[in-house]
Amino acid sequence: MASSTFSSVPILDYSLLASPSTRADFIAQLRHALINVGFLYLSHPPVARTDIDAVIDYAPRLFALPQTAKNAIRMANSEHFFGYSRLGAEITKGKTDQREQFDFATPYENRWSPGEPEYLRLWGPVQWPDEDLLPGFKDTMLRYLAQVERLSYEFSGLIAEAFGLPAEMMQSFYKGDAPIQHRAKVVKYPPLDDGLASNQGVGPHYDGGFLTFLLQASPHPGLQVQNLAGEWIDAPPIPGTFVINIGKALETATQGLARATSHRVLSPPKGSTPRYSIPFFQNIAQRLSLKDIQLQFSPEILKLKEDRGEVGTTDSVNYSEYDRLPVGLVNLIGRVKSHPDVAERHYPDLFKQFFPQGMPLQGSAY
Ligand SMILES: O=C(O)CCC(=O)C(=O)O
Numbered sequence: 131m132a133s134s135t136f137s138s139v140p141i142l143d144y145s146l147l148a149s150p151s152t153r154a155d156f157i158a159q160l161r162h163a164l165i166n167v168g169f170l171y172l173s174h175p176p177v178a179r180t181d182i183d184a185v186i187d188y189a190p191r192l193f194a195l196p197q198t199a200k201n202a203i204r205m206a207n208s209e210h211f212f213g214y215s216r217l218g219a220e221i222t223k224g225k226t227d228q229r230e231q232f233d234f235a236t237p238y239e240n241r242w243s244p245g246e247p248e249y250l251r252l253w254g255p256v257q258w259p260d261e262d263l264l265p266g267f268k269d270t271m272l273r274y275l276a277q278v279e280r281l282s283y284e285f286s287g288l289i290a291e292a293f294g295l296p297a298e299m300m301q302s303f304y305k306g307d308a309p310i311q312h313r314a315k316v317v318k319y320p321p322l323d324d325g326l327a328s329n330q331g332v333g334p335h336y337d338g339g340f341l342t343f344l345l346q347a348s349p350h351p352g353l354q355v356q357n358l359a360g361e362w363i364d365a366p367p368i369p370g371t372f373v374i375n376i377g378k379a380l381e382t383a384t385q386g387l388a389r390a391t392s393h394r395v396l397s398p399p400k401g402s403t404p405r406y407s408i409p410f411f412q413n414i415a416q417r418l419s420l421k422d423i424q425l426q427f428s429p430e431i432l433k434l435k436e437d438r439g440e441v442g443t444t445d446s447v448n449y450s451e452y453d454r455l456p457v458g459l460v461n462l463i464g465r466v467k468s469h470p471d472v473a474e475r476h477y478p479d480l481f482k483q484f485f486p487q488g489m490p491l492q493g494s495a496y
């Protein structure tokens with residue numbers, strides 16, 4: 131059993147960073163949240179409120195597009211796993227998720243050519259909905275993503291500071307022969323009703339990247355975070371905040387000092403309106419092998435990890451391959467397992483490797 135656990139997700143105020151006298155408090159709170167919780171709320175984030183409000187306003191309108199417009203940009207069209215996934219198309223931990231979603235990303239020009247590792251195909255252009263049907267959406271989303279991207283780099287510098295490392299140290303995770311593409315989604319969780327197969331909005335999982343910045347885009351609860359004792363703790367929406375959590379890549383890169391924390395979403399209750407959310411997943415360089423970057427922590431910092439104790443029960447198992455495979459391949463495997471229909475079409479060899487019995491009715495992975 132873990133020696134320390136948590137019963138709520140801490141709230142950190144970004145405005146504490148503005149003054150040297152309060153900056154140290156922020157860094158201390160951050161250190162605690164990274165090591166012991168793996169989740170935090172960030173209030174007063176440096177992202178324009180008008181853009182946050184605008185993307186929240188677009189979310190229901192995006193899903194209200196005619197089904198033909200959604201199907202026109204279905205994910206199966208895209209070797210980059212971008213675009214629309216209908217309700218029930220995605221699998222987490224072997225069970226179908228009850229959510230509908232669009233995968234978008236920051237701009238990226240794919241440079242893959244045959245002979246290079248297949249995982250370099252994963253990043254590329256996004257499928258956007260027809261501009262005439264949803265005027266302004268693409269520009270607003272790109273403006274929003276650019277701001278969250280900037281915050282994500284700044285935040286990884288703060289993490290270095292919290293662990294007693296120079297902020298520049300984090301640059302080694304972003305360096306390479308290509309820029310980094312970050313992924314984002316707009317997600318709709320319909321309420322439970324007789325048509326829904328289960329209340330698994332999304333099943334227990336770890337995020338795969340470095341940091342996730344989640345905008346809860348409606349007032350519904352449903353997001354839950356698993357503490358060190360294995361209990362599920364609510365992380366309800368708090369207006370004006372992001373929920374930030376650590377992905378498996380950052381956990382592996384910090385030798386477990388920063389925790390990737392298992393989380394899930396329960397469907398809204400019967401009779402409720404749908405829940406909406408907009409997560410941003412910060413990526414790192416695809417060709418990197420995390421085992422090649424050894425961050426050196428002081429004994430005082432390592433002691434904090436020891437004091438935390440072992441993580442008890444967890445319901446999540448995904449992204450364990452970071453200790454041996456390149457980052458890009460680990461991410462591609464994650465996409466293949468979550469979206470076998472897309473994988474079958476664009477990555478047939480990997481599909482056969484992970485789904486040797488063919489297309490799962492109820493997937494066998496995760
Ligand atoms: O919708 C949410 O609140 C969380 C979604 C999530 O955890 C994910 O898509 O990775």
Ligand SMILES: [Fe+2]
Pocket residue numbers: 335336337393
């Ligand atoms: Fe997640």
